[in-house]
Amino acid sequence: MSKPLIVVTGKNGQLGWEILQIADSLKESFDFLFTGREDLDLSRPESIAPFFVKIKPDYFVNCAAYTAVDKAEQDNELAYKTNAESVGLIAQNCAKIHAKLITISTDYVFDGNGVSPYTTDTKTRPINYYGYSKWMGEQLALSNCAETVVIRTSWVYSEHGNNFVKTMLRLMNDRPELNVVSDQIGSPTSAADLALTIIKMIESIELGRAHYGIYHYSNAGVISWYDFAIAIAKEGGKNCKIHPIPSSAYPTPAKRPGYSVMDCSKLVRDYGIELSNWEIGLKNCIAKLLSN
Numbered sequence: 001m002s003k004p005l006i007v008v009t010g011k012n013g014q015l016g017w018e019i020l021q022i023a024d025s026l027k028e029s030f031d032f033l034f035t036g037r038e039d040l041d042l043s044r045p046e047s048i049a050p051f052f053v054k055i056k057p058d059y060f061v062n063c064a065a066y067t068a069v070d071k072a073e074q075d076n077e078l079a080y081k082t083n084a085e086s087v088g089l090i091a092q093n094c095a096k097i098h099a100k101l102i103t104i105s106t107d108y109v110f111d112g113n114g115v116s117p118y119t120t121d122t123k124t125r126p127i128n129y130y131g132y133s134k135w136m137g138e139q140l141a142l143s144n145c146a147e148t149v150v151i152r153t154s155w156v157y158s159e160h161g162n163n164f165v166k167t168m169l170r171l172m173n174d175r176p177e178l179n180v181v182s183d184q185i186g187s188p189t190s191a192a193d194l195a196l197t198i199i200k201m202i203e204s205i206e207l208g209r210a211h212y213g214i215y216h217y218s219n220a221g222v223i224s225w226y227d228f229a230i231a232i233a234k235e236g237g238k239n240c241k242i243h244p245i246p247s248s249a250y251p252t253p254a255k256r257p258g259y260s261v262m263d264c265s266k267l268v269r270d271y272g273i274e275l276s277n278w279e280i281g282l283k284n285c286i287a288k289l290l291s292n
């Protein structure tokens, strides 16, 4: 009997790469096709339909995105095509062949003015263009394919790719002191944990326990970037003095939400997936980085 085919975009990004790392252990149950921009370029919406002529996935996991948050303020067209228009077309094509779509979104769909964790019903109001393009992608995915799961996640890091953990470790090697913002609050997410969560969701759907719509997923715990930097220094064995600063002292082209914490209980309830603590994900990631 043929196995379900899972197409995963963004194979060179943090999340796509983490799914690639576990794919081999799942080969009894699933076939995988991992794509990079050379196989399917999301900045060219016209390339989506021809891809689906050749490939008929059972699951389409969209980990590719235009993720340069500051550059997106200028690069509106490229961000929109990649994060919104192409995602809508992927959804349309998935619907035609009854493929299930899992597409990743962001805490940046919220304005950051909340004081308690955002549920999937909390009103969205992106405050930068990246957030806007991802928010449009969510709506285009959900409106074009009924069998869509949108997973909003936050503060993603991995041993692979570019992220806060690796940047901090590098800077901590070079500098005796660092300033890190302490008034942006959120929940870090290990891309390795998110990769496993996506697979568990697919396994659940395969067993007939499908739930579609918007879900939130991050590791458990609420911290600031400053707290995160302190933990990275401790776990990485770095002797660097870290000073808390307000966001106003570190201006960026794109505004960041102040409060970014998401309530992930819907995913826990519907899919029976437990959240692991952010400290465990960080420990695992730094252990892998130090062993390389």
Ligand SMILES: NC(=O)c1ccc[n+]([C@@H]2O[C@H](COP(=O)([O-])OP(=O)(O)OC[C@H]3O[C@@H](n4cnc5c(N)ncnc54)[C@H](OP(=O)(O)O)[C@@H]3O)[C@@H](O)[C@H]2O)c1
Binding pocket: 009, 010, 011, 012, 013, 014, 015, 016, 036, 037, 038, 040, 041, 042, 043, 044, 062, 063, 064, 065, 066, 067, 082, 104, 105, 106, 107, 134, 152, 153, 154, 155, 156, 157, 161, 162
């Ligand atoms: N990183 C975070 O903190 C964070 C937070 C919240 C949500 N998210 C969301 O989580 C998902 C995964 O993020 P990530 O951290 O894995 O991102 P990432 O490391 O920046 O990887 C993004 C991937 O998308 C690919 N890509 C970009 N433009 C493309 C295009 N036009 N066509 C095809 N592929 C393209 C990139 O390809 P190249 O390698 O060739 O550049 C890269 O492999 C994204 O949807 C992102 O918006 C991320």
